[in-house]
Amino acid sequence: MNDKTSRATRTKLFAVAGLAATGLLMAACAPSSxxxxxxxxxxxxxxxxxxxSLDALIAAAKKEGSLxxxxxxxxxxxxxxxxxxxxxxxxxxxxxKAGEQLDVVSREAQSKNVRGDVYxxxxxxxxxxxxxxxxxxxxxxxxxxxxQVPAQYQSPAVITQEANVWAYNRELADSCPVDNIWDLxxxxxxxxxxxxxxxxxxxxMYWFNQxxxxxxxxxxxxxxxxxxxxxxxxxxxxxxxxxxxxxANEPLVTKSDDDAATTAGAPGQNEQFLAFISTAKFRxxxxxxxxxxxxEGIEPFSGRAYQKAAVIASGTKSPNxxxxxxxxxxxxxGIAPQTADGKFSTNSTVPAxxxxxxxxxxxxxxxxxxxxxxxxxxxxxxxxxxxxWQVNS
Numbered sequence: 208m209n210d211k212t213s214r215a216t217r218t219k220l221f222a223v224a225g226l227a228a229t230g231l232l233m234a235a236c237a238p239s240s241x242x243x244x245x246x247x248x249x250x251x252x253x254x255x256x257x258x259x260s261l262d263a264l265i266a267a268a269k270k271e272g273s274l275x276x277x278x279x280x281x282x283x284x285x286x287x288x289x290x291x292x293x294x295x296x297x298x299x300x301x302x303x304k305a306g307e308q309l310d311v312v313s314r315e316a317q318s319k320n321v322r323g324d325v326y327x328x329x330x331x332x333x334x335x336x337x338x339x340x341x342x343x344x345x346x347x348x349x350x351x352x353x354x355q356v357p358a359q360y361q362s363p364a365v366i367t368q369e370a371n372v373w374a375y376n377r378e379l380a381d382s383c384p385v386d387n388i389w390d391l392x393x394x395x396x397x398x399x400x401x402x403x404x405x406x407x408x409x410x411x412m413y414w415f416n417q418x419x420x421x422x423x424x425x426x427x428x429x430x431x432x433x434x435x436x437x438x439x440x441x442x443x444x445x446x447x448x449x450x451x452x453x454x455a456n457e458p459l460v461t462k463s464d465d466d467a468a469t470t471a472g473a474p475g476q477n478e479q480f481l482a483f484i485s486t487a488k489f490r491x492x493x494x495x496x497x498x499x500x501x502x503e504g505i506e507p508f509s510g511r512a513y514q515k516a517a518v519i520a521s522g523t524k525s526p527n528x529x530x531x532x533x534x535x536x537x538x539x540x541g542i543a544p545q546t547a548d549g550k551f552s553t554n555s556t557v558p559a560x561x562x563x564x565x566x567x568x569x570x571x572x573x574x575x576x577x578x579x580x581x582x583x584x585x586x587x588x589x590x591x592x593x594x595x596w597q598v599n600s
Contacts, residue, residue: 246339247521249346252526253529254267264534265294268527269294272524274297275322275324276298276300278326279308280302286535296528305410306330308328309330313337321522324524324529326519326520327366330410331513331514334346335583336582336583336587337586346518348362348533352554355537356555365515366536366553367514367553368514369513369514370485370486370512372501372502373482374471374488374489376471382500383501384481388506390433392452403461405593416585416588422575425508426445426507458600467482467483468497473498485549489565492564501570504573509570517533537553542557547560547563548564
């Protein structure tokens with residue numbers, strides 16, 4: 208949020224100010240109490256970029272031990288198994304939520320007992336603001352891929368763009384029943400929206416801050432287009448007013464995207480629910496019989512994209528193998544299990560999956576794109592947005 212909290216909200220913030228201090232609102236945030244450290248130099252990790260070639264990296268990696276790699280999707284086990292089969296280097300994939308990964312990497316670095324080697328993590332803001340500056344992780348980008356991956360995805364090394372979208376139940380409607388984000392704040396949708404609890408998912412707070420910083424004019428214009436008059440609010444931004452109304456509309460917050468997807472997409476329902484979910488959940492139409500439909504044409508955005516970075520634990524005992532794994536997930540072969548779920552590789556030579564289940568690629572121009580230039584600002588604003596959500600929900 209902006210530096211100043213609105214008059215309408217400031218009074219209520221005193222009632223919950225202690226929550227952030229106790230950590231209840233910071234469950235998905237990397238610890239900020241860690242002692243200051245120096246950012247690690249990627250050049251000192253494994254072979255140098257000056258000596259780099261893929262063949263040299265493979266040869267060095269095969270002289271090292273096994274790897275443990277973390278990601279928030281279960282597809283990491285498939286990727287790790289394929290990596291092992293390709294290179295003969297044992298890699299174990301572990302599914303772990305982004306916030307939990309941040310806690311693990313911080314604790315292991317502080318205790319000097321590093322067990323995890325590579326982290327694929329969507330909390331790019333925390334990586335930029337905490338983990339890299341503290342020297343807990345290193346962001347390394349493969350030199351031979353610099354012409355294939357746009358510069359904005361090289362530091363930190365961002366492997367995919369992913370999307371959350373609004374979804375409806377196709378058994379109850381032929382098309383999405385909303386066409387403006389402000390529709391979601393109408394009384395008719397009270398108690399009929401579902402998404403992961405924003406207090407447990409820090410990147411939702413980053414999303415709010417991104418809109419307030421980079422797209423607030425579009426949020427305000429969407430209000431005017433719906434109501435026929437400019438927005439009048441005591442809040443600091445049109446985005447803050449939208450978030451306040453969304454929180455007050457009694458959404459059904461869940462612990463996972465799976466629960467939100469089922470809320471909206473389960474067959475045989477009598478009432479329409481909308482869910483804000485990962486595009487990966489559309490595979491459950493086939494796997495679990497859900498009836499999810501992709502909302503499109505929502506003003507100003509039908510969803511939002513976020514990024515997944517690959518970072519290496521500074522204390523890894525297998526630095527070259529870790530670098531090789533990072534290289535692998537930048538390739539079509541390595542990232543294939545995730546592109547199949549609607550994630551988009553940042554490598555320009557890797558196409559979107561032809562059978563991606565949601566169809567989000569066809570409306571990609573309607574998806575808000577994360578702007579990493581303000582990632583640290585998003586991280587610093589996290590407690591303010593958490594407080595704001597808490598007092599208005």
